[in-house]
Amino acid sequence: MSDHDATGRRSFLKYSGALGAAAAVSTSLTACSSGPKSTNDTDDDGGKGGSTSLTAVIGYGNDGSWDPTQTASAFAMAGNNHIYEGLVETDPITRAPYPALATAVPDAAQLRGTSWKFALRPGAKWHDGKPVTADDVVFVFDRILDPKTQTLAKGFFESWLKEVKKVDESSVELVLKFPFPDGVARLTLAKIMPKHVYAKPGAWDEAMKGKAVGSGPYRQTSHQPKTNTTFEAFADYNGPRKPAFTKMNWLTIVDAAPRVAKISGGSADAQIADNIPYANIQQLEKGGLTVDGGAGMNNLFLMFNTAHKPFDDVRVRQALHYAIDKKKMIAVALKGHGKAASSFLNEGNPTHRAARTVYDYDPGKAKKLLKEAGVSGLSISLMAVNVSWIVDCLPTIKASWDAIGVRTTLDPQETTAVFTKMDQKKDYQVVAAASNPNQFGLDADLIMHYNYGPANLWMGYARWADNSTAKQLFKQMDQATREPDADKKKTMIQEYIDIVAEQAVIYPVVHNELMTAWDPKKITGVQAQPYPGINVLKAKPATA
Structure with missing residues (x-):
């Protein structure tokens, strides 16, 4: 077992938004690519009016693990929900499952059985342009179910999922140990990742540090641990949740006062922020922001x-x-x-x-x-x-x-x-x-x-x-x-x-x-999550 796998069982706690990890971790993580000249630079007009750029403030560190099979980091999980897809995804609020990389969710009769078959979405591509295949799906589930590899995701699947098999290049079969209908919603926790990227030596360590190549509506463009992570709309995305913003810049600001300052006042740089302190709710509402919990x-x-x-x-x-x-x-x-x-x-x-x-x-x-x-x-x-x-x-x-x-x-x-x-x-x-x-x-x-x-x-x-x-x-x-x-x-x-x-x-x-604040003059369709982070897959820029 590699050092990364051996420490994986506890890294999700140390890096976890689930623990409310408001402080930066001491682990030294290197950036996977160079960031923008300024953490506020989205190469647009700063999100004013009907801009297609979005600046968000996340009240948790972005320097935890980004490996989707390992992480419980609030920032990374929120980011990964925009970068990657599971066979099935769930609505961030209702948690109702919907097809993502798969073309359909199994019906009630199938869910009562021990074989779930999924056809992959035709034309789905990775952010590097290569096609998504059944081999990629099997690759990820093999890692999760591997008894020699300890991952956080293993605990969500190993009790009920026996194996995942390739049917052909564009379809897979999940074989269950016993009927487990609740498992379909858990498929959102198995983000499908490209085998040609992550099967390379050292790639899982790079995933932990922030390297993210998915098939979702946004692709990661830069990652600066302790500072910010940037995204842009993926032009070849053909899935159900289309990107509404051409660019996104997510800032990590753990301390409450500067986080609130970033979204309030006449010089506010951001349009949305999570982890809003209760003491600041009235102040932000008086300033015209919507604050919801x-x-x-x-x-x-x-x-x-x-x-x-x-x-x-x-x-x-x-x-x-x-x-x-x-x-x-x-x-x-x-x-x-x-x-x-x-x-x-x-x-x-x-x-x-x-x-x-x-x-x-x-x-x-x-x-x-x-x-x-x-x-x-x-x-x-x-x-x-x-x-x-x-x-x-x-x-x-x-x-x-x-x-x-x-x-x-x-x-x-x-x-x-x-x-x-x-x-x-x-x-x-x-x-x-x-x-x-x-x-x-x-x-x-x-x-x-x-x-x-x-x-x-x-x-x-x-x-x-x-x-x-x-x-x-x-x-x-x-x-x-x-x-x-x-x-x-x-x-x-x-x-x-x-x-x-x-x-x-x-x-x-x-x-x-948990409180989230946003500027309704600049962004609409936001729903406050009852867990850390944000999800803007149903949001869009407000009209000017």
């Missing part, structure tokens, strides 16, 4: 080191959740843009129902649980990622825990520093961080396996996988995955989420809303 799985969670006493005791974990004044956190830190978690899933998820254990604010119950556990005089160092909205929430946690006699020290750090310590298996007590599995979809089975499972990285961090309750949970999760009846499957997932809620090993405190 997407409520989804984005959450602040607590993760306990169950190998560090007394956090091996479920009563202690529960007590610390009951102690948190979530209403205060939502009012003060989130300015009303959040909801207390009533399940691992957010309330808008189709599989959501309130768990049997809901951690309503109850300091009396928290004290009682600590007493029952024989715990007194507890001191906690709460290690946390330094994402701005997480940091805003930390004082409420400290005040809540201090109030029940748990002396609390806050220890916010760079996201990469936190998870490097996790990778190195260093001791810790409790971690507070952000997560958003909605980047990958709404599928509850996918979301739960992202966090829980015997070989899951998160379970390794929490040191819980060998627990007898955990082993029973994993069995129930596997049974739910294989259940063909949708209603039964939903019930089975809800039942095992009850166990996840009761155990509170990795569990959300609040789900919050």
Whole structure:
């Protein structure tokens, strides 16, 4: 296994918008091509009036992995959705599947079977002009399913997908281990990549650093890590989501103040920005911008080191959740843009129902649980990622825990520093961080396996996988995955989420809303995503 493959399991966490990685990673990445003379230069009129250029500001780093089989970087995933295509893509908001490189989505009868056949879109070309073939499709899925290659995408496919076979030059067959209709929406997570580009020695490392050659509506024209990535419309694109902008310049601005400044005021250079701080919403709206939010799985969670006493005791974990004044956190830190978690899933998820254990604010119950556990005089160092909205929430946690006699020290750090310590298996007590599995979809089975499972990285961090309750949970999760009846499957997932809620090993405190701002005089058709990044495949320039 190459060094890149060996580190792939954790790179998606370090580079992840799913963790809200607001800080630049320390890894030195080289640019894959020279950038424009100015990061604001789109060789157009700056996006004014009915311009066909777009400047966007992304509140996450562009220097994470760009390899579509590996990345969970908010910037890279958003960019890749414009550069690459899967056989099937999903709408960024509804997540309804639609044919992309394939000519059709399998019908209901096919989805109930174990063989899905796809014809490729006639005339589809790579950005270097060569034709897309069945060999390219097989190439990507072979990488994802290769037992010797550890990729993030493997976790989304290996449980249900047996193999992908070439039928002829322009069609493929997916062979499933068992019927799994939910898998069709996951095909968006298998971006098809040109074999003639990425089969070359060292090419996967280049993909990680930012090299991107796809078949989508936009082709990458330059990539400057920590600064910007540029795109232009691909003239030979013949797919369903036509490019509306001739050029795009996506700036990475992690710090909130300069990001807001870039889209506001008379000298605004950008027309759209994500990750808008709640405190700036009114200011931007008064300036004529539209600011809208997407409520989804984005959450602040607590993760306990169950190998560090007394956090091996479920009563202690529960007590610390009951102690948190979530209403205060939502009012003060989130300015009303959040909801207390009533399940691992957010309330808008189709599989959501309130768990049997809901951690309503109850300091009396928290004290009682600590007493029952024989715990007194507890001191906690709460290690946390330094994402701005997480940091805003930390004082409420400290005040809540201090109030029940748990002396609390806050220890916010760079996201990469936190998870490097996790990778190195260093001791810790409790971690507070952000997560958003909605980047990958709404599928509850996918979301739960992202966090829980015997070989899951998160379970390794929490040191819980060998627990007898955990082993029973994993069995129930596997049974739910294989259940063909949708209603039964939903019930089975809800039942095992009850166990996840009761155990509170990795569990959300609040789900919050993510805000996007744009200038409606310059861009229309924008929809705010409930996960980091932007998608402008349905947007277009406003008329002058």
